[in-house]
Amino acid sequence: xxxxxxxxxxxxxxxxxxxxxxxxxxxxxxxxxxxxxxxxxxxxxxxxxxxxxxxxxxxxxxxxxxxxxxxxxxxxxxxxxxxxxxxxxxxxxxxxxxxxxxxxxxxxxxxxxxxxxxxxxxxxxxxxxxxxxxxxxxxxxxxxxxxxxxxxxxxxxxxxxxxxxxxxxxxxxxxxxxxxxxxxxxxxxxxxxxxxxxxxxxxxxxxxxxxxxxxxxxxxxxxxxxxxxxxxxxxxxxxxxxxxxxxxxxxxxxxxxxxxxxxxxxxxxxxxxxxxxxxxxxxxxxxxxxxxxxxxxxxxxxxxxxxxxxxxxxxxxxxxxxxxxxxxxxxxxxxxxxxxxxxxxxxxxxxxxxxxxxxxxxxxxxxxxxxxxxxxxxxxxxxxxxxxxxxxxxxxxxxx
Amino acid sequence: xxxxxxxxxxxxxxxxxxxxxxxxxxxxxxxxxxxxxxxxxxxxxxxxxxxxxxxxxxxxxxxxxxxxxxxxxxxxxxxxxxxxxxxxxxxxxxxxxxxxxxxxxxxxxxxxxxxxxxxxxxxxxxxxxxxxxxxxxxxxxxxxxxxxxxxxxxxxxxxxxxxxxxxxxxxxxxxxxxxxxxxxxxxxxxxxxxxxxxxxxxxxxxxxxxxxxxxxxxxxxxxxxxxxxxxxxxxxxxxxxxxxxxxxxxxxxxxxxxxxxxxxxxxxxxxxxxxxxxxxxxxxxxxxxxxxxxxxxxxxxxxxxxxxxxxxxxxxxxxxxxxxxxxxxxxxxxxxxxxxxxxxxxxxxxxxxxxxxxxxxxxxxxxxxxxxxxxxxxxxxxxxxxxxxxxxxxxxxxxx
Numbered sequence: 001x002x003x004x005x006x007x008x009x010x011x012x013x014x015x016x017x018x019x020x021x022x023x024x025x026x027x028x029x030x031x032x033x034x035x036x037x038x039x040x041x042x043x044x045x046x047x048x049x050x051x052x053x054x055x056x057x058x059x060x061x062x063x064x065x066x067x068x069x070x071x072x073x074x075x076x077x078x079x080x081x082x083x084x085x086x087x088x089x090x091x092x093x094x095x096x097x098x099x100x101x102x103x104x105x106x107x108x109x110x111x112x113x114x115x116x117x118x119x120x121x122x123x124x125x126x127x128x129x130x131x132x133x134x135x136x137x138x139x140x141x142x143x144x145x146x147x148x149x150x151x152x153x154x155x156x157x158x159x160x161x162x163x164x165x166x167x168x169x170x171x172x173x174x175x176x177x178x179x180x181x182x183x184x185x186x187x188x189x190x191x192x193x194x195x196x197x198x199x200x201x202x203x204x205x206x207x208x209x210x211x212x213x214x215x216x217x218x219x220x221x222x223x224x225x226x227x228x229x230x231x232x233x234x235x236x237x238x239x240x241x242x243x244x245x246x247x248x249x250x251x252x253x254x255x256x257x258x259x260x261x262x263x264x265x266x267x268x269x270x271x272x273x274x275x276x277x278x279x280x281x282x283x284x285x286x287x288x289x290x291x292x293x294x295x296x297x298x299x300x301x302x303x304x305x306x307x308x309x310x311x312x313x314x315x316x317x318x319x320x321x322x323x324x325x326x327x328x329x330x331x332x333x334x335x336x337x338x339x340x341x342x343x344x345x346x347x348x349x350x351x352x353x354x355x356x357x358x359x360x361x362x363x364x365x366x367x368x369x370x371x372x373x374x375x376x377x378x379x380x381x382x383x384x385x386x387x388x389x390x391x392x393x394x395x396x397x398x399x400x
Numbered sequence: 401x402x403x404x405x406x407x408x409x410x411x412x413x414x415x416x417x418x419x420x421x422x423x424x425x426x427x428x429x430x431x432x433x434x435x436x437x438x439x440x441x442x443x444x445x446x447x448x449x450x451x452x453x454x455x456x457x458x459x460x461x462x463x464x465x466x467x468x469x470x471x472x473x474x475x476x477x478x479x480x481x482x483x484x485x486x487x488x489x490x491x492x493x494x495x496x497x498x499x500x501x502x503x504x505x506x507x508x509x510x511x512x513x514x515x516x517x518x519x520x521x522x523x524x525x526x527x528x529x530x531x532x533x534x535x536x537x538x539x540x541x542x543x544x545x546x547x548x549x550x551x552x553x554x555x556x557x558x559x560x561x562x563x564x565x566x567x568x569x570x571x572x573x574x575x576x577x578x579x580x581x582x583x584x585x586x587x588x589x590x591x592x593x594x595x596x597x598x599x600x601x602x603x604x605x606x607x608x609x610x611x612x613x614x615x616x617x618x619x620x621x622x623x624x625x626x627x628x629x630x631x632x633x634x635x636x637x638x639x640x641x642x643x644x645x646x647x648x649x650x651x652x653x654x655x656x657x658x659x660x661x662x663x664x665x666x667x668x669x670x671x672x673x674x675x676x677x678x679x680x681x682x683x684x685x686x687x688x689x690x691x692x693x694x695x696x697x698x699x700x701x702x703x704x705x706x707x708x709x710x711x712x713x714x715x716x717x718x719x720x721x722x723x724x725x726x727x728x729x730x731x732x733x734x735x736x737x738x739x740x741x742x743x744x745x746x747x748x749x750x751x752x753x754x755x756x757x758x759x760x761x762x763x764x765x766x767x768x769x770x771x772x773x774x775x776x777x778x779x780x781x782x783x784x785x786x787x788x789x790x791x792x793x794x795x796x797x798x799x800x
Contacts, residue, residue: 039666138666198650198674199642205675206638208668209682210610213631231613238606239639242599247734250598256705264703266439266538268608268695272702274598275605282609295668302672303664305656334647334734 011287012228014082015115019290022117023081024049024074024110027154031126035112035147038140045126048151049117050074050109053093054101055396062393063157064099064384065148066108067165067172070297071237071289073116076108077101082288091372098381103388103395104161109151111144111172113297115290118147122223122290132292134220139296141168141304145175149183159183162387164380166190166369167336168297171304174344177325178306178317186324186387188380191333191369193340194314194347195305200335203243204298207236211291220292233291234282241281246332246365250274307347314347321348324390325355326383328376330368356383411687412628414482415515419690422517423481424449424474424510427554431526435512435547438540445526448551449517450474450509453493454501455796462793463557464499464784465548466508467565467572470697471637471689473516476508477501482688491772498781503788503795504561509551511544511572513697515690518547522623522690532692534620539696541568541704545575549583559583562787564780566590566769567736568697571704574744577725578706578717586724586787588780591733591769593740594714594747595705600735603643604698607636611691620692633691634682641681646732646765650674707747714747721748724790725755726783728776730768756783 170192
């Protein structure tokens with residue numbers, strides 16, 4: 001991890017700029033309209049940064065809400081303002097793509113707790129005039145969804161054509177379908193579960209401890225101190241990144257291949273390609289992500305347990321639903337194994353919901369939802385077309 | 401991680417005492433007898449600390465060599481001098497147990513690179529008079545085995561009745577069988593592989609980066625500086641510990657159970673039992689293990705690739721072997737999945753070796769080899785008895 005301190009400082013500033021003044025549309029809800037939170041507190045004021053793609057039709061019936069994952073953000077299908085790389089779902093979203101921006105109006109907000117313009121731990125705490133840091137309230141996935149509902153209110157959208165997302169994005173999709181049944185015409189939760197497993201909580205806890213062990217975390221007040229817990233956050237990312245892949249994917253991609261050398265060096269340099277790859281993943285992540293956001297968002301995922309919020313019975317969460325569901329899992333995803341998607345399907349079946357379920361054969365692990373998976377593309381395209389047809393959605397250029 | 405600094409210092413001193421003056425038998429090989437290493441260097445002088453259990457018979461034919469895993473040590477079946485707890489294989493080794501110390505003479509040495517009395521990075525470097533630290537040579541599993549062979553020479557043992565171990569211990573078993581064919585009458589590699597996988601290298605790299613990210617690591621010279629990278633090592637241990645269990649084991653043991661509370665606290669305390677458990681694992685580990693030893697031993701495992709040492713063909717490593725093999729794997733071990741044991745079996749079959757293979761149904765994950773697994777106990781007991789019978793081993797009390 002041999003980035004120069006000057007480059008690190010520059011990266012931190014560039015990232016901070018996106019927190020305070022994002023290259024996105026942004027809506028500010030005043031302190032007089034607090035967002036109530038599951039913890040009992042509230043967020044006020046509240047800002048939500050978001051991106052849109054495509055055109056809203058006159059009936060406002062062609063909106064697709066994209067929920068991003070733990071380390072994602074609102075930049076789903078445009079060049080990322082920090083990395084300069086294509087958006088995280090550029091493979092999925094765009095003209096003629098599965099989420100076809102010639103047909104649909106796509107909305108992707110940054111979650112609360114995030115660091116790309118929506119209110120999060122690096123936002124200014126109105127009570128102190130400084131960054132919240134560890135005084136930011138602990139939020140839940142339901143809080144994230146509640147904030148998004150407020151954004152839809154602001155945009156005048158009663159019901160989305162579809163809400164879609166993978167991993168934590170999928171958790172939000174399920175939460176949307178449970179909490180705002182009438183506002184969700186269709187839902188596509190991908191590579192997720194109705195609750196976070198013990199193993200997943202364990203991996204998150206390791207990541208948080210890695211961040212908190214970094215003395216530059218400064219008990220969460222690193223922004224005040226002019227510090228940055230880059231090393232701890234990089235370690236957290238490296239550990240997490242392994243869980244996003246599969247054993248087979250790593251084997252196929254790297255095996256025991258050496259990095260730019262013919263023999264092992266009998267040292268602690270990155271002899272193996274997989275080491276070099278992981279170090280790169282860790283370092284590039286900290287350039288674009290805030291350490292406290294990582295703590296708060298992983299915590300929100302840990303707390304996620306829809307059944308627990310409905311007397312311990314998952315099906316209760318969806319009783320009476322009219323939403324059309326398309327559940328997607330991947331065979332090699334060991335973070336959110338197919339079995340957990342099947343539990344959701346069973347709960348939906350128990351309330352006679354309209355649900356289709358696709359387990360996609362893939363060796364790419366959990367990250368498959370972000371990668372080139374033609375079967376996923378076809379599934380999403382087909383399901384959205386059917387949903388639009390059932391809803392009688394007119395294309396933007398068909399007029400009112 | 402709220403241990404008091406005073407208690408931490410005391411724990412560090414207690415651990416250091418075992419490095420320099422272990423409560424074990426110890427043999428010192430003088431500087432005039434250097435141990436050659438795969439890296440091209442040598443270790444001189446060399447100390448090997450070991451424990452024995454039972455009685456060597458007159459023919460010296462009833463010796464069972466136990467090879468310990470990454471974070472194990474020589475204290476397989478006695479109270480541990482630091483933790484005061486039973487040895488790590490107390491379930492397996494003892495009078496009347498599967499490795500029956502009434503019948504066999506059991507030898508368990510601490511590996512080179514370790515921190516319990518055998519020469520490792522916290523030993524004194526004769527060139528400087530201070531701890532080796534990062535100047536310790538990078539070692540391999542074959543180097544560990546080469547040191548053990550020297551210990552057997554010293555004890556006057558030509559051939560062991562059996563060599564047995566799990567995880568990295570199993571790697572040593574395979575290396576013994578490959579490198580010293582004539583000295584191994586039988587071999588029991590458990591929960592291991594003939595090479596370290598890409599995913600396993602990746603997890604090790606995360607652990608090493610966690611240690612190295614701790615400013616108290618001091619570029620490896622923490623002993624000189626009076627520091628101790630406890631936080632980094634604890635994070636490394638936490639991450640590794642998850643990989644030793646199975647998703648199902650964690651679910652059965654902890655699920656989403658809360659720790660001494662009825663509701664989540666909306667904070668970063670250990671709300672969930674699995675978090676509390678992991679934190680405890682991390683903290684107690686650093687009391688008994690040296691951070692640099694962790695770096696060096698994980699590196700040795702990463703480098704392990706028996707086929708690579710034999711023209712890329714695993715079977716070549718065992719050509720002509722007369723050793724009797726018993727390979728054991730566990731169904732829920734995702735660190736060393738059964739498939740990798742099967743690769744070893746196939747290689748042994750290819751050279752017409754005497755091999756039996758047992759895949760044990762267990763939900764305990766990789767750590768199953770350390771836990772109460774009756775089928776493992778029965779397998780080891782039966783295989784050892786047969787080996788002893790075939791070798792014509794006389795019990796210690798049968799006289800010459």
